[in-house]
Each structure stands twice: as structure tokens, then as C-alpha cells.
Amino acid sequence: HVLEHMMFKGTKRLAVGEFSKTVAALGGRDNAFTSRDYTAYFQQLQAKDLNKVMVLEADRMANLVLSETEFKKEIQVVKEERRYRTDDQAQGKLYEAFMATAFQANPTRYPVIGWMSDLEAMTYKDARKWYDTWYTPQNAVLVVVGDVQPAQVKTMADKTYGKVKPKTLEERKPQVEPRQEGIRRVQVKAPAENPYLIMGFKVPKLNNVLKDRDAYSLAVLSAVLDGYSGARLNRELVQNQKVALQAGASYDMTGRGPSLFYLDGTPAAGQTVESLEKALLAQVKKVANEGVSEAELARVKAQLIASQVYKRDSVFGQAMEIGQNLMIGLEVADIDRMIEQIKTVTTAEVQYAAQTFFDQDQLTVGTLFPLPIDPNKKDAPPKGLSH
Template sequence: MSGLRGILYRSLHQTAWLTLLGMSLAGLPQTALSNPFEYKLANGLRIIVKEDRRAPTAVHMVWYHAGSMDEHNGTTGVAHLLEHMMFKGTPSVGAGEFSRLVAAAGGRDNAFTSKDYTAYFQQIPKQKLAQMMRLEADRMHHLTLDPKEYAQEIKVVMEERRLRTDDQPQARLFEQLTATAFQAHPYRTPVVGWMNDLENMTVRDARAWYERWYAPNNAFVVVVGDVDHREVFQLAEKHYGPIRPHTLPERKPQIEPAQDGIRRLTVKAPAELPVVALAYKTPVLRDVEKDTEPYALQMLAAVLDGHDAARFTRSLVREQRLAVSAGTSYDAISRGPGLFYLVGSPSEGKTRAELEAGFRAELMRIASEGVTAEELVRARAQLVASQIYKRDSMFAQAMEIGQLETAGIPYTAETRILEKLQAVTAEQVREVVKKYFRDDRLTVAELDPQPLPKTSRKSTISTRH
């Protein structure tokens, strides 16, 4: 990160900056603290509006509390498949017409499915918001799911799996790593689904998923942009209000059993470089006020990776020359259990085992010696900057709200999360390393590179909606 310059003057960021500078929020006028605004329709649909007047545009997003973790064996990938089918028409909007209408309005649209949720968005001129709501409300309860369209789209989804997973060695590695790290929790299955399930899926499976989860009382709408929240609420009443709610399936706890020891796997695939990936089971954020460990883990990730002076780049890449690349990945916001990843490729002449030992040695050093004050200051600045910079983008602001809400974290806690991150101490970072980075929480995956094919397979099917 290049620092925090260039943002201070923006009034929309006032509360975050006062927090960053150690000032109190109590003295702010109420109007500065009331944005975003929220309204709940009688059918259970929540409307969250964040006013941002910097450009005459708006982001409109519909989030469904349904992702791949809600699937069952035999129908993995159905959440993602239904996302594709949502663009295939209703009685009033033909197949493929949704995106054409958005483009004609001067906007862009797309959708994405994760383990936790499915979301749809449009970025449009603000005066086109009513049209977007009408289109989204229409497909929320009038989706056609034509068998002929399904027969074509399932081929697209299978090709997407081939292109993005089967033909990508690192994607295959992480798919197998996750499937090994989790034995009971549905996070073990890939979002795109297993190929055999896709091959045997039917339009009836897609319809059952749609009827089970696509309801106003299982969704919320986020609008960020140059809008008046009262007008947005009125539009929501008009377009979404008439949709009837329905009883949702019971969600049962799905607790991953305790791991009894280190797990290892090797994936052989055509690739240029070997890869080593270590995944440790770690907690995620559940209670913004009471939790401390997820914040310390985020700080640890920033100490190890993310800038030229970070430990992995400095020690493993430059000084020891153990790796050509080394990094981390940790997401504190999720519905299910968490994993903290260490990933790298060994340098020429170094083995995967040597790089794994190098990763472990860096963790052991933190467990015994802790992190320095300088490292903590730099990591804190990096994390705070990344949070603040999100507010420069209307889309990023809408994403932040949606991801927090789908994980069960109130979007109103955004500033408090920033404060808690800033309060992390060196001792807390050291303690999470000592507590969670142990062999009985570890899964190690290695990519064993095989000779590359002389010619690569080319797709003839577009995976774009």
C-alpha cells in the first residue's frame, strides 16, 4: 500500500478517519452516522441504502443467503448453475435479454456465487435504478427455467469447470487441499461442483434450488450511489413488495470434527513450477466486540505478506532464496470455519520440503520472539489503508455491506472492526501463532509438476452469462 494520503478531505470518510486519528465519534452530528439507511418490507426483504454523491451513478445488488455450503451430495454446483440460469429468462424478459437491457441503460451487470452466498449486481446511471429493481424482482419469482436453455447452460458450466479448475494446476491443488482439510463441513466441496454431479444434474435440481432459497425473506438488497434513501425505499416497495415470502428450510449446524494430526496430499499436474500450500484451521469473526483472535490473524497475514518488507518476501525470497514467491491468505469473514494459508513455489535447486520447513521456521520465530513494533505499525497501516480505500468505490462499498451481512456480521460494525484491528498488540499476534499453527490443525498440499502438453486445449463455449 502506498499510504493513506489523498483521502482525508472526503467528507464521506469522516467517521473512519476520525477513528483512525484516535478521535471520538460522539461529537459527530447524527446525520454523519445514520448513513447507510435500512428498511424492511413486509415480505422480509431488507433494503440497505448508502448515499454517495460523488458521481451520478448507483450500484444495485441483490444478495441471497444461499451458497454452495447449502448444497447436498449429488447436487454440488447447483447454486452456481442457478446463478447462470437467472440470466435465461422469465415470461416477460427473454433469454439473454436481462444483460442486453442493462447495457442499453448504460450499465454493466454480472453475478457471483460463493460458499456462503449468491449475489447479482448492476452498475448503472442513477436514473435507471427503478428499471433494475423491476428486472431483479421479476426474476426473483418468475424465472422460467426452460429445459432447452438448461441443456445449453449446463454445458457452459461444465466447460467453466474445465477451464478454471481442471486445466489449472493450482486451482486443482487448492480444490484437493480444501477437500482434505474439511471432512464433514460442506466447505469441502468446490463452488463450481464436482464434474460427476454436473453431468448428472437436471433442470429439476435447479428448479428445486430456486424454489427452496430464492425468496424475499432469504435475501437483501444493497444500493450505493447518488440516490435518496427514501426514494429507494419507495421503489423497493413497488417492485419487490408484492413478492410473497415462503418458509425456508431448516439450517442444521455443520460442525467440522477436530483434526487428529497433520494431513498431506500431492497433486500431479502439468505445470511449470512446484507449489507448496499449508492450510491451518483458524477461527473467523463471530462477535465483533468479544473476538480478538480473528483480528490478530489478519494482522499476522499483513506481517508475513503484502509488501516488500514483509517477512516472507524479505526472508524466504530475498535472504534465504528458498522461494520465488511466498504469500498468505486469510479471510476473517465467512459463515463457515476458517483456514489460514501459506503458499509458495521453491526456488530452483530448492525442494518443496525445504520451503515447507522455511514456512514453519518463520512461524516458530514469531511464536518464540513475537513481531517487532515496526512490523506491527506497517501491517496496521496496510490493513487500515485497504479498508479505507474500499470506500473510494461504490461497488466495493456495496460488496463490504453484503459480505458482512451474509456472514452474520452487521454492516453497521464496519467502523468498529477497523478500530479493533488497530488495537491488535504484538502479544496477541504471538499468541494466535502459538495456539493455532500446530500440526494437529495443519493440512499440507504439494503440486508435483508434470511435463506441459505441447498444445493447450481451447474452449469453444463462452462462460460469460
């Protein structure tokens, strides 16, 4: 993430900040972000200017200037970003502690932005080493969506990225998470208006698009619980039982690391995180015991599939979806294959998922204990969050 910031600090032929100024002068916009699995750099602009930005990207892939002076300035920006997004955000602090509790050996436990101690100890040489190790065409995916011809894009790529000297990549060694053998709990005390609860079960993820039926069943189960405004958690826990102000469910189906099935919520007035925890688990248990009707399943799958298709409403959304899947080892065609697999999920499979994958020995629970909020605290985003 720090190197992502430094990638805008100039090359042997571009001054600091000139990359973005050049894109803006073309009428475009650019930015970048880092996830647990990859760092993405993107530009949105007219097709006629595609080659110009490919020249820029290839240049900073090969010729980045990493000065100690710029690093010292930018690391302060990153530290301020961390304070704003995590240290000063109660739920952000809880989520960080929650992930570090749920996972012990896998890198999934580490915050993307890094611990503050990491940032304080980091030097420009560390960023340089990461750049020299991983920034090379054979470790990157190029996605272009819009009014372009594939043959022309390939020619441009050959003339730009093709000229970047390849590197010998380090072998990625597997970091296998040991089996969890009991429920784990973590509590964070922080200034907040309300308590908050997050729960995560270690569950299977999608490895084989055509064979891993459990992943699709879990995705549909998540949608049964929280896939639309009238889904079970909102209807039962918020509207009917009034045990929660908000309740949700989600599932990480894809990714390089292990997956969690999340349940979360904010207790209603007069309720506790303990009562909300029981209520959330009871909703999963209800599906395990009673299943779902064909009518509910059809409605849920339609909503889930629609949400996937809506991602394609913009060229940016299409590029993001393609890039995300390619970076975790899937193919472009797998995007449609996954939708087709979701269509075939049965009520029996959803019930089986609820019966099978919610063993409390695989559960991690995080709770936020609210402290008084400082009325004088300012909550404005720091400068530099957008490159």
C-alpha cells in the same frame, strides 16, 4: 452456481438474454458470481434507472423460466468453465483437493462450481428446486450505493420485491466439522512449470466483532508475514534465503464456514516443497519466539487498514463489502468496528496467535507435483464466463 447461469435465461415477460440487453441499453453493466456463502447479482448504472433494474430483479426472483432446453445448453457452459478454471489449472486442481482434505463434514470442502460428476448428473429439475427453495426476498439482501435517498430506495423495494410472494425457508441445520486429530497431506500430479505448496491451519474465525480478539491478531499476523512488498515471507524466503520464487500468507477472518490460515509458495530452483514447508513454518515460529517490534506492528497495521479502506474507492467496492458482511450475519456498522479493532491489536496478541494456533494436528498440506506441459494445449477462456 448453475442456477446463477440460468437466472439470465429469461422470465415469463423477458426473453433469453433480454435482462442483460436491457441493462446495457440503459448504459449499464451487469453480472453475477457465486461464493461459498452466497450468490450475488449486480448492476452498475445511473441512479435514475435504479427502479427499472429493481423491477427486472424482482421479476426474475419470482418468474424465472427454467426450460430443459436452455438448461442442457448452459450446463455445458458450466462444465467448460470448470475445465478451464479447475481441471486444466494445476493449482486449481490442487486447491480443490486440498479443501476436500482439510474438511470432512462441513460444506466448505465442496468446490463452488461443483464436482464434474455433480454437473453431469444435474437436471433442470434440480436447479428449479433450488430456485423454488431459496430465491425469495426474505432470504436476500439488497444493497444500493450511490446518489440515492434511502426513503426512495425503500419505496422502490416495497413496490418491487415487496410484491414477490414470500416462501417458508427450510431450516439450516449446522454441519459441524469434527476436530482434526493429526496432520493431513494430499498430493496432486498435473502439468505445470513448477511445484507448488499450500498449507492450511484450522484457526478461530470472527464471530463477535467486539470480543473475538484472536481473529484480529491472526489477521495482523498474516499481514506481518505477507501484508506488503517488504513483509517477512518475501524478504526472508524470496530475497534473502532464496528458498522460494513466491511465498504468501492469508487468513479467512469472516465467513459462515470454518476458517483456515494459509501459507503457500513456489520453491526456487534447487529447492523442494519440503524445504519450503520448513521455511514457512520457521517464519511463524520466529514470530512465536521473538514477537514483532512496535515499529513493524505499526507499519503492518497501517498497510492492513489502508487495504481495507481502499475497498471503498468505488461505489461497486462499497456495495460489495456491505453485501458480503450482511450475508454472513454482520452489520454495516461492523465494517468500521473491525478497522477500529485492528488498530488496537498489540505485539503481545500477535505473538500469542503465532504461539497458539499453529498446532500441526490442525494442519493440512497440499503439494503439486509438476508433470510435463503439452506444448499444443490451448488455454483460452470458454465463451459464457460472463453472462
